[in-house]
Amino acid sequence: MSGNHRPLPILAVVVVCTLPHFFNVILWVAFVCLLLWGYCAGIAYRDWKKPARNVTRVLVVLLAALTFITHEGLSVEAFIALLALMISIRLLEDQERKDRMITVILCYFLIVAGLLFNDSIIATLYMLFAVFCTTTAMIHINLPQRGLLQASKLSATLLAQAAPVMLIMFLVFPRIQGGIWAKNPLSSARTGFSDEIAFGQVASLAQSSDVAFRVEFDKIIPPGNQLYWRAIVLWEFDGITWRRGKRRQWSPPSLDKTAQQVTYTITLEPHNQHWLVTLELPAELDVRRTWLLSDYSAYIWRPVTQRIAYKGTSLLTDASLSTTQSLARGLQLPAGGNPLARKLGEALKARAQSPEDIIGLGLDYFKENDFVYTTSPGTLVTPDFLKKNKSADLVDRFLFDSRRGFCEHFACSFAFLMRAAGIPARIIGGYQGGTTNRYGGYQIVRQSDAHAWCEVWLADRGWIRVDPTAAVAPQRILGATGENLLSEKNNRFWSLFKFQGLQELLEPLTAGWDLINSRWNRLVMGYSVNEQVNLYSRLGIRLQRRGDVPLRLGLFLVITLPLLLLIGYLISRRKKLSGDRTSACWLEFCDKLGRIDLGRSPSQGPWDYMNYLHKKRPDLDPEVHKIVRSYISLRYDNRIQDEELSRLEKLIKQFRPPRQPEL
């Protein structure tokens, strides 16, 4: 209303909409936002001075410049930071009603920006709450005289009535596969690993309990120690880093068709890389534009920026037939460096009678030389040292000096040894194990299940899996002891509180929650073109996955428009007036005539009104006479008859006076 109206509801809305972004924006932005809000609250409660318009203008320019400096380019984070700052500054200004309205409308943008980072159930519920708050503020700005409570009631009503509209539109709105134009990943900070391993450069494993992917097996669930999830395969070592190598072989892998097959569905969380996860030896993948390479790694044409679900079929065997063409790559070693490791490899080769023996001896070396599995081994050399010396003999340092490490260390050094001994070897990066959800019957694989192991080539068996970590720390491999690292870590955490049993007590809860989350991801967040096509096919409408855009749009309109009309009709239906039926009839009669501009003026009694109508529209006489007489007899005659009343009700129901006299 007036200028000194307290903008507190709007401040609250801005806070509600901005808070979730505090996890995403740079610290100073959050800090400045908090300061601005505090000042705004000070204006409202402590009568602090409002800053002059010039001050806020300078502030806008300053903060915008600061945002551009501290962010790289026009990222989503920069956009959100800018939006949050600008909205917060707007709060300080002396605002008219229309300005406040725009502030609130902009808050919807903030809400949707929050969804780019998180699409869990909690985030969705929070989104609904934020929309509720924003709508309440909008109503409050528009109708300040009704108060906040009424505004929030109305807002809840609007949301509830909009829900069916939203649901139907969500289901039938034409989805376009692959979007409208090429897209960049919306946020850069995603957990997951890239497709190379820098040997010994990671001081400690970041143990994130984020879900990497979920798997549902069709029939057979392989035992835990068989759950090796392949993501990347590394071939080339330059003394420091293991890489995939340049020569990618697109030829499909050869398969041993006799082996047992398992089929499963993987729901992969976004990781902004191209690789897909498969169970160890994939035979088939049901995803569009995917390539299964000859080393069994699978790649999709564009980065996985959103959750995808795909069906896969894998072979349950640890050996794979393979062509020999890649053997030379499997023997590649850097030109120099690591002399001790090379010597050790050669020694192994000399001692062994067969290639299998070399592998066995290699694993024995890890078992017998006090290697320690730890998640925080520290770096082998400092980064400065690495800069000065091209080859730092990292493998030597690990094998003969530190002997402390995790799966990467063991896999990389073992592969080096094998290559030195003349056995083709490669490194597989992926995940191992997973926890079974007790309700959903699916496996959850988390980032903390990330693992690296080796594959070596034997002439008669092809590539076989060797996991050197299992030789050093068998408990690391899920299924051997039924424990994984996360639970170890968690137990350690809980033991601090002497509450070791608590986690087991909570386990059903967490499992149930994950089940709800996974169903949510599958059914709601995973709803896309395919699901829409399936939905239509259930209704008997066949659609192509691509194209048919006019048909889809048409269907969308055909389904939504009548629905909107129906909902509109249901909401707009007037409540029956209370009171006796006779006067309800009379009011409806007057109302029907009122709608064609023949309303009854308050001074007219039924009889006067009838005469007035006779003058205006003699063509309506027969019906009008019947109704008015019936009404008068009901109203003023004591002998009330139910039959007469129902007759009147029927007459009124049938009474549809035309706007113009019929000729």
Add this chain to the structure above:
Amino acid sequence: MKSPVARLAELFGKRTFNMTRLPLPCILSRRFTILPTRHGWIFFAIVLAILFGSTNHNINLGFILAFLIAGMSFVSLIHSYRNLSGLTLLSARAEPVFASQMASFKLGLKNPGPAKWSLTCKFNQSENQTTIDLEDGEKKSITLCHSADQRGLLKPPAIVLSSTYPLGLFRLQYRLLPDISCLVYPAPVAGPPITSHELTSEDGEGQHSGPGVDDFSGLKNYQPGDQIQHLAWKSFSRGHGLQTKLFEGQRGSSIYLKLTTLPGRDIEWKLSRLCHMILQAESRQQTYGLKVGSHVIEPAAGGLHKKQCLQKLALYGREEK
């Protein structure tokens, strides 16, 4: 020759709003327009942007949000329809005014149904507006002003009843053109004093005229019907009983104010002068008659007489139109 656009607008206007004046009472039912407000357009731009982004990045939550707030704005349309529909304009009255004053129309609104919120009323193409709320079953009257530029019968333009309830994104608007009017008298114009002789010159029967029309001539006993202004309060206070003052000019004087006796050709100016004279005569409690064209009003005094005379002036030459 009108431009095609103007023609189209005219046609459209006629189609949309049946611009025949309707008898009261008017019920707001159909024939409304609903258009997004400026904020509505901004809101829809944002919904579209969200929808576009969601399609491009296949963000299902974005779809949910976009459809939710779009659905909400759709539902709000029905709420705003329900908010206004059923409202009845029962009556509209306006006291006569002089030209170039503001005519204020008193509109009687009745709300038969549930409460109606932030109803804005104004005349079409007028700046000043009134916003009211109506409780369930409440009757309220509001006053709308319209400038009365010319004498005659002012027929105001359509009354626009609108509301942006509940979200402020749409404006639902009814245009009513009720059959109401306001009498506008000519604006009084002061001028050089005109002698009574001139005023009555036509017949020359100046029975009792002369200077000092309002000279005090005596007292008589009060009779019901005597003008209150003429009561002799001073003598009443002295205990002489209630008496009425008598004035010289009042007795038997029958001044006729005539259009023809005024100099000049501008009829509007003459009417304005006459208006002024009527007002002056009335303030002096003088009896006067009016001869305008073929209409003659016998000399008399008092509020009703004044109104009759002024009405004659207002409608002079405008009747039967």
